[in-house]
Amino acid sequence: MPALTDIGWSRGQIVEQRAFTAGRIVPSDRRHHRLQGLRADYLLEIEPDFPLAVVEAKREFKLPGDGLQQAMRYAEILGLPLAYSTNGVGIVEHSFVTGQQATRDVFPSPDEAWTAYRAWRGLAEPAAEGVRTPFNRELRNAEGGVKRPRYYQTIAINRVVAGLLAGRRRLLITMATGTGKTFVALQVVWKLAQRTSLSGRPPRILYLADRKVLIDQPLEREFRPVFGDAVWRIRGKARTGRQIYFALYQSLAGGSKQMFERYPRDFFDLIIVDECHRGSAADESTWREILEYFAPAAQLGMTATPLRRDNVDTYAYFGDPVYQYSLAQGIDDGFLAPYRVHRIALSADL
Secondary structure (H helix, E strand, O other), rough: OHHHHOOOOHHHEEEEEEEEOOEEEEEOOOOEEEOOOOEEEEEEEEEEOEEEEEEEEEOOOOOOOOHHHHHHHHHHHHHOEEEEEEOOEEEOEOOOOOEEEEEEEEOOOOHHHHHHHHHHOOOOOOHHHHHOOOOOOOOOOOOEEEOOOOOOHHHHHHHHHHHHHHOOOOOEEEOOOOOOHHHHHHHHHHHHHHOOOOOOOOOOEEEOOOOHHHHHHHHHHHHHHHHHHHEEOOOOOOOHHHHHHEEEEEOOOOOOOOHHHHHOOOOOOOEEOOOHHHHHHHOOOHHHHHHHHOOEEEEEEOOOOOHHHHHHHHHHHHOOOOOOOOHHHHHOOOOOOOOOOOOOOOOOOO
């Protein structure tokens, strides 16, 4: 689109016909089909897979603003501050920064769009620099292509990174099971790892979980392929020469001198707690003891469970989620399959 390249957008920053949802799965009898997913005419990206604006293009005989409502809907879903509609002659803008609509002669330049995004999210340095750090692109999907963050994962990653670099000490993300919390954690760690801490070294990360599978899978499938020998699983010996540590909380607690106490209180910069709703924040829990010991570290909780009576301690400890992606939204987007409940009586009497 010449109107975009003329204002400074490179060809690589203009993504055409990008589908960002998979399309809801609709079961029927023993079969199923997918509805059409949502697709933007153009996304304007400041970095690969980091869009700032959505553009809906209509034919010349249409009014310039005929696609604005659709562009606004897409921008809200994608978490973008700018929505545009054009018929190739006129341009209409809706800015979620100002809440106003206006007719423009030209599209915004990349710098102008980035300034709008920063204002919309309230990003000062160093949070803005950290958020703009490109995603890691080393992992591959089943087809062999680059494993790119889905739109909601991009939002979650950037909100966590922005919060951490702005100095927040406790953060929470709530994402339904199967929507990729581990991939989000990997990208958060990757972005942070591209920066050095105040001490001049890469940040040290502790990834905590309460089940072996929650340690083995992210360690071997996501983190080790990206970070290699910088990854270490804590088992019986307190090594201090690595960057990213994985541990079961059962391995860190117990014994006359608990394993976690063999590390200095300020050793870790960030602690990620997977499935943090499993009692980790209750006052009497072992996880709470570990988290309080490493209080100088920022702490990110990840859970699939929305706020309810039995996990109120978790939400009280970590605070309101910086991002939520529900089971219903995952099903509606087509990233999760719908389910049916079959009630079966297992009583021998019956």
